[in-house]
Amino acid sequence: MNDQGGATISRGLRAALSAASEDGIIYDLAGIAGRYATLVEELPGVAVRFAMKACPVDEVLAHLAAQGAGFDAASPNEIAQAVRTGVPAGRIHYGNTVKSDRSIAEAYRLGVRDFATDSLEDVEAIAAHAPGSRVFCRLATSGEGALWGLSQKFGCSGADALLVLEAARRAGLTPAGLSVHVGSQQMTTEAWQDAFERIGEVLVALAAGGILLDHVNLGGGLPALGYLDRRGNPLDPPLDKMFAVIREGVERLRDLAGSELGLVMEPGRYLVADQGAIKAHVARLSSREQLDGERRHWLYLSCGKFNGLYEMDELQYRLVFPSHPDGEYVPAVVAGPSCDSDDAYDHEHSRVQVPSTVASGDPVWILSAGAYAGSYMTQGFNGFDPLPHRSVRGEPVGAR
Numbered sequence: 382m383n384d385q386g387g388a389t390i391s392r393g394l395r396a397a398l399s400a401a402s403e404d405g406i407i408y409d410l411a412g413i414a415g416r417y418a419t420l421v422e423e424l425p426g427v428a429v430r431f432a433m434k435a436c437p438v439d440e441v442l443a444h445l446a447a448q449g450a451g452f453d454a455a456s457p458n459e460i461a462q463a464v465r466t467g468v469p470a471g472r473i474h475y476g477n478t479v480k481s482d483r484s485i486a487e488a489y490r491l492g493v494r495d496f497a498t499d500s501l502e503d504v505e506a507i508a509a510h511a512p513g514s515r516v517f518c519r520l521a522t523s524g525e526g527a528l529w530g531l532s533q534k535f536g537c538s539g540a541d542a543l544l545v546l547e548a549a550r551r552a553g554l555t556p557a558g559l560s561v562h563v564g565s566q567q568m569t570t571e572a573w574q575d576a577f578e579r580i581g582e583v584l585v586a587l588a589a590g591g592i593l594l595d596h597v598n599l600g601g602g603l604p605a606l607g608y609l610d611r612r613g614n615p616l617d618p619p620l621d622k623m624f625a626v627i628r629e630g631v632e633r634l635r636d637l638a639g640s641e642l643g644l645v646m647e648p649g650r651y652l653v654a655d656q657g658a659i660k661a662h663v664a665r666l667s668s669r670e671q672l673d674g675e676r677r678h679w680l681y682l683s684c685g686k687f688n689g690l691y692e693m694d695e696l697q698y699r700l701v702f703p704s705h706p707d708g709e710y711v712p713a714v715v716a717g718p719s720c721d722s723d724d725a726y727d728h729e730h731s732r733v734q735v736p737s738t739v740a741s742g743d744p745v746w747i748l749s750a751g752a753y754a755g756s757y758m759t760q761g762f763n764g765f766d767p768l769p770h771r772s773v774r775g776e777p778v779g780a781r
């Protein structure tokens with residue numbers, strides 16, 4: 382099977398992809414539970430707060446909740462969805478530093494008592510609309526080394542964090558923690574090391590002011606393993622080293638704090654990306670002479686940036702052509718079906734090996750598409766419907 386570099390697909394997922402007659406995203410619940418088990422084995426004692434935006438699908442959330450996960454929610458609607466899985470509100474935090482008064486009040490009404498923050502204005506609003514709650518302050522990171530940096534918009538300096546958590550205490554809130562996000566699909570261990578240094582300095586300064594925190598929150602950023610980079614080379618994140626750096630870093634922080642600091646993480650991508658795949662089909666394989674005089678093949682798929690492949694700006698997905706297990710291949714630029722030229726892989730640099738005889742309607746499996754594919758989807762841009770989704774538990778279960 383042309384799996385381009387040997388990404389593995391579980392048997393259940395493979396069976397469901399083979400059986401699917403219509404386009405859609407399929408999630409492998411057993412695979413997601415497997416990733417969760419690996420995470421809690423590698424980081425003993427970690428409290429997992431799944432970042433819902435990566436995969437806000439009820440059965441995925443319920444399955445994670447059943448394993449022991451809680452949720453990192455970013456809005457009242459996400460909080461309400463998390464509550465519907467049956468987890469106690471104590472396992473849900475409001476992890477978005479951007480919140481209106483109304484959103485804070487609604488979260489409080491839904492039972493949430495843990496809030497991310499990064500500014501005095503936000504602390505004042507939490508004290509007013511969620512009185513007596515616990516807050517954790519997000520420290521800024523550079524986002525270097527990540528495919529998507531998440532820098533600038535969130536997080537404050539260490540000096541600001543002191544002011545923010547002191548203000549929280551004065552306002553009757555509990556200064557409970559510090560958080561970071563090293564950037565999504567972080568590829569380096571250095572980013573985690575930097576984060577620990579930054580957190581350590583602030584912990585020491587806080588302790589000097591009599592503020593003792595009960596946890597650190599290392600956010601998301603743990604990588605998926607099955608992506609290709611923009612040019613089609615496998616991304617090979619040093620996951621084992623990252624886990625080792627995190628274990629050591631947390632120990633150092635506990636020494637510095639002189640207390641049993643709890644560890645929270647908010648993985649999104651790591652838990653679900655490799656456990657979901659899209660069943661799509663070929664719209665057309667064509668060849669055109671371009672303005673630069675070069676003749677290029679283009680493979681147009683039934684889905685693209687606006688219905689499932691939003692992240693094609695920074696990566697390529699592994700493609701499988703199950704009806705063409707072997708034969709001749711041609712290098713092609715891969716693109717979605719819409720009338721938008723952003724709806725394509727990096728045309729300058731990327732070529733994907735595509736069976737030369739694929740025809741319109743042939744199935745294509747798009748691997749490692751379990752994170753963000755379902756949530757970053759337009760309302761039928763150009764009339765191309767958002768992809769429906771379903772899940773399998775090792776064996777295919779009913780469609781939704």
Ligand SMILES: *Cc1c(COP(=O)(O)O)cnc(C)c1O
Nearest residue numbers: 432565566601602647648649650
């Ligand atoms: C998006 C997000 C996450 C998840 O990030 P991943 O890179 O998918 O792990 C975690 N925490 C916060 C606050 C986020 O915004």
